[in-house]
Amino acid sequence: MHIRFAVVAALASVTTVLAQAVVPAPLSPDWYFSSKEAGQFLAGVDPTADGHRAQFLLSRTDDPNAEASLSQSIPAQPYLGQRVRFRARLRSRDLSNWAGLWMRIDGSDGKRLALYNSQDRPIMGSTGWQERSVVLDVPPDAAKIQVGLIGEGTGQLWMEPLDVGVVGRDVPVDVAMYAPFLAVAPADTMPLARAREVVNKTVELVERRGLYPRRQADYDQARSELLAALDGQTGDIKRKELYFRIQKLLWTLDVDGHSFLRPAVRPSPAAQPSSAAPPPPRQTQGRAPAFRLVATSHGTVLHWVPPPITDASAPAFSAWLRRFHEEAAQHPGLEGACALLVDLSEQTGGSAWPQMAAMTPLFGAANKAKWVSRDGQRQPVVSHARLDAMNRQYADGRANPLDAFAGGPLAVLVGEKTASAGEMLLVALMGEERVQTFGRTSYGLSTANATYPLADGSQLVLTESYYALGDGPVYHKGIAPMHPAAADEAWDASVRAAAEWAAANSPRCKAE
Numbered sequence: 001m002h003i004r005f006a007v008v009a010a011l012a013s014v015t016t017v018l019a020q021a022v023v024p025a026p027l028s029p030d031w032y033f034s035s036k037e038a039g040q041f042l043a044g045v046d047p048t049a050d051g052h053r054a055q056f057l058l059s060r061t062d063d064p065n066a067e068a069s070l071s072q073s074i075p076a077q078p079y080l081g082q083r084v085r086f087r088a089r090l091r092s093r094d095l096s097n098w099a100g101l102w103m104r105i106d107g108s109d110g111k112r113l114a115l116y117n118s119q120d121r122p123i124m125g126s127t128g129w130q131e132r133s134v135v136l137d138v139p140p141d142a143a144k145i146q147v148g149l150i151g152e153g154t155g156q157l158w159m160e161p162l163d164v165g166v167v168g169r170d171v172p173v174d175v176a177m178y179a180p181f182l183a184v185a186p187a188d189t190m191p192l193a194r195a196r197e198v199v200n201k202t203v204e205l206v207e208r209r210g211l212y213p214r215r216q217a218d219y220d221q222a223r224s225e226l227l228a229a230l231d232g233q234t235g236d237i238k239r240k241e242l243y244f245r246i247q248k249l250l251w252t253l254d255v256d257g258h259s260f261l262r263p264a265v266r267p268s269p270a271a272q273p274s275s276a277a278p279p280p281p282r283q284t285q286g287r288a289p290a291f292r293l294v295a296t297s298h299g300t301v302l303h304w305v306p307p308p309i310t311d312a313s314a315p316a317f318s319a320w321l322r323r324f325h326e327e328a329a330q331h332p333g334l335e336g337a338c339a340l341l342v343d344l345s346e347q348t349g350g351s352a353w354p355q356m357a358a359m360t361p362l363f364g365a366a367n368k369a370k371w372v373s374r375d376g377q378r379q380p381v382v383s384h385a386r387l388d389a390m391n392r393q394y395a396d397g398r399a400n401p402l403d404a405f406a407g408g409p410l411a412v413l414v415g416e417k418t419a420s421a422g423e424m425l426l427v428a429l430m431g432e433e434r435v436q437t438f439g440r441t442s443y444g445l446s447t448a449n450a451t452y453p454l455a456d457g458s459q460l461v462l463t464e465s466y467y468a469l470g471d472g473p474v475y476h477k478g479i480a481p482m483h484p485a486a487a488d489e490a491w492d493a494s495v496r497a498a499a500e501w502a503a504a505n506s507p508r509c510k511a512e
Contacts, residue, residue: 030072031070031071031072031148032070032071032072032073033068033069033070034068034069034071035066035067035068035069063154066152066153066154067150067151067152068150068151069102069148069149069150069151070148070149070159071102071146071147071148071149072146072147072148072161073144073145073146074144074145074146074147074164075143075144075145076105076138076142076143076144076145079138079142079145079166080138080139080140080142081138081139081140082137082138082166083135083136083137083138083166083167083168083169083171083173084103084135084136084137084138084145084164084165084166084167085133085134085135085164085165085166085167085171086101086103086133086134086135086147086161086163086164087131087132087133087161087162087163087164088101088131088132088133088149088159088160088161088162089129089130089131089132089159089160089162090123090127090129090130090131090132090157090158090159090160091127091128091129091130091157091158092123092124092125092126092127092155092156092157092158093126093155093156093157094125094126094154094155094156095123095124095125095126095151095153095154095155095156095157096153096154096155096215096218097124097151097152097153097154097155097218097251098119098122098123098124098151098152098153098251098257099118099122099123099124099149099150099151099152099155099157100117100118100119100121100122100123100132100149100150100151101117101118101132101133101134101147101148101149101150101159102115102116102117102118102134102146102147102148102149102150103115103116103134103136103145103146103147104145104146105136105138105139105142105144105145105146106142106143106144106145106146107139107141107142107143108141108143113139113141113142114136114137114138114139115136116134116135116136116174116175117150118132118134118150119257120257120260121256121257121419121443121444121445122251122256122257123157124214124251124256124257125214125254127477129160130441130444130477130478131162131416131440131441133416134147134174135167135171135172135173135174136173136174137173145164147161147164170345170346171417172346172348172417184239184240184243184263185240187238188238188239188240189236189237189238189239190236190237190239190242190456191236191237192230192233192234192235192236192237194455194456195230195237195242195456196230197454197455197456198242198246198454198455198456198458199226199227199230199242199246201452201454201455201460202246202249202261202454202460203223203226203227203249205452205460205462206249206250206253206259206462209450209462209464210253210255210259210374210462210463210464211253211254211255211259211374211447211463211464211465211466212253212254212374213252213253213254214252214253214254215252218252219249219252219253222245222248222249222251222252223249225245225248226245226246226248226249229241229242229245239263239456243261243263243458246261247260247261250462253463255447255463256444256445256447256476256477257445258420258445258447258449258463259449259460259461259462259463260461261458261459261460261461262451262458262459262460262461263458264454264456264457264458264459290304290305290306290307290323290324290327291303291304291305291327291328291331291334292305293333293334293336293337294341294495294496294499296496296499296500296502296503296504297500297503297504298338298339298500298503298504298506298509298510299337299338299339299503299506299508299509300333300336300337300338300503301337301338301339301340301341301411301499301502301503302334302337302339302340302341302405303341303343303495303499304340304341304342304343304402305343305345305346306324306342306343306344306346306347306355306358306425307320307346308346308347308348308349308350308421308422309350309351309354309355310349310350310351311350311351312350312351312353312451314394316354317351317353317354317357317390317394318393318394320354321354321357321358321391321394321395322395324354324358325395325398325401328401329401334401335404337404338503338506338508338509338511339405339408339409339411339499339502339503339505339506339508339509340362340402340405340408340410340411340502341410341411341412341413341495341498341499341502342359342362342410342411342412342413342429343412343413343495344412344413344414344415344418344422344425344426345413345414345415345417345418345439345491346422347418347419347421347422347423347425347426348417348418348419348420348422348443349419349420349421349422349445350420350421351421352421352422352424352425352428353390354394355421355425356382356387356390356425356428357387357390357391357394357395358400358402359402359425359428359429360384360387360388360391360400360402361400361402361403361405361406362402362405362406362410362429362432363382363384363387363428363431363432364407364432365384366433367380367381367382367428367431367432368431368432368433368469368470369381369382369427369428369430369431369467369468369469370467370468370469370470371448371465371466371467372465372466372467372468372474373464373465374464374465378468378471381424381427381428381431381467382428382431404508407434408434408506408507408508409434409435409436409501409502409505409506410429410432410434410435410436410502411435411436411437411438411498411499411501411502412426412429412430412435412436412437412438412498413437413438413439413494413495413498414426414437414438414439414440414441414442414479414481415439415440415442415491416440416441416442416443416478417443418442418443419442419443419444419445420443420445420449422442422443423442423443423445423446423467423475423479424448424467426442426479427446427467427468427469427475427479430469430479431469436482436483436498436501437481437482437483438481438482438483438484438485438494438497438498438501439481439483439484439485439491439494439498440481440484440485440494441478441479441480441481441484442478442479443478444477444478446466446467446475446476446477446478446479447463447465447466447467448463448464448465448466448467449461449462449463449464450462450464483497483498483501485497
């Protein structure tokens with residue numbers, strides 16, 4: 001079941017041309033407006049052609065912390081026990097802080113059962129139209145689903161809601177990168193001296209290694225507020241409040257929310273499990289086999305869907321590669337495939353290195369994928385020496401089942417959830433001239449991170465470089481496929497198109 005929307009919402013600064021020249025119409029009755037403080041925003045409809053006669057929120061303050069939202073309530077009954085996605089198109093202009101889609105699921109008693117608000121994957125600054133989505137599971141005891149737009153600060157944002165509908169279990173549920181914050185007890189504290197160590201180390205790393213801020217003034221203000229939170233203090237510091245101040249500093253960087261703090265979580269002994277807790281890492285859950293065969297008009301194509309991995313430890317790396325080899329060995333008919341399709345739709349973030357090691361045969365010596373530092377220095381993403389060492393250490397020298405496809409045409413599928421590590425894999429594969437990409441524009445965390453331990457046991461995940469091909473421009477936001485799917489095209493159609501191209505261009509398929 002799908003619910004179609006025919007409205008658009010926008011978050012606009014009072015200083016914009018729209019605010020000065022256009023009288024807004026009343027807000028559509030099926031949308032509800034709210035803000036933290038009365039009078040900071042005006043809700044209405046943007047009647048201009050550029051605004052698609054859109055519903056919008058109008059900022060009446062210069063407060064960078066002002067918050068407002070638009071929401072619509074949907075009965076949960078048709079979706080009980082199913083996975084639901086809210087889709088919308090967004091465009092922004094000069095957002096001083098952040099904005100994004102959100103979805104919340106409530107029980108009949110008003111208790112929050114699930115929530116995702118895009119704060120860890122925000123819309124920032126100025127962007128063109130892009131599709132975004134939120135996916136959550138609807139528990140059997142849910143009563144209503146809330147969807148909408150949330151924003152903080154000043155600037156302008158348009159939202160064109162598309163639909164709410166059921167999706168398959170292959171579409172991942174959204175879990176915020178900062179979800180561990182929810183497990184930090186409000187009373188949990190750290191000594192003042194340790195808090196200073198955490199803050200000073202964070203600031204030092206950000207300013208020495210991190211990508212630059214979108215606007216220096218925003219960073220300077222967030223830095224001042226973070227340091228001021230410790231000034232004059234004599235007792236312990238509340239951990240949760242400090243973490244959020246650090247996160248606010250990281251949100252000013254020009255990395256689309258990709259830098260974040262991974263807290264040292266110390267749940268109290270009396271704490272009860274929360275229904276909003278994130279699921280276990282996906283590589284530990286049951287899933288469909290990574291390999292399947294697709295028959296095309298030119299021959300059989302191997303469709304490989306490498307699963308994500310969120311655990312970067314050596315044992316997890318070894319286990320991932322072991323499962324890769326075991327599944328390939330157990331798959332009937334794999335040796336009969338004459339072309340390869342790599343499907344990155346499951347790559348929603350985590351570590352990219354086990355997948356890179358498995359893909360070693362697919363990378364040539366002239367691969368063009370580059371890391372680009374904040375000052376423009378470029379380094380190759382693909383290092384055969386490094387990948388060979390990983391395979392020796394973690395794959396025990398086993399023959400790679402992808403060897404048969406080395407040097408041949410390669411089709412790559414990308415989806416709207418392909419993010420972070422998935423976008424690193426995408427760029428690495430695009431560094432091969434024989435590659436063609438299909439599907440939908442990737443999520444838009446197309447930057448590279450490094451992880452640093454902090455004094456209290458937390459970790460700073462800091463974005464330090466962009467990606468590019470050769471001497472070309474760096475990627476920013478989502479990466480569009482070479483062969484984009486139609487707006488309403490089913491995923492299977494993209495799989496079919498990619499497989500047909502791979503087989504039609506493979507000498508092995510033609511020889512057969």
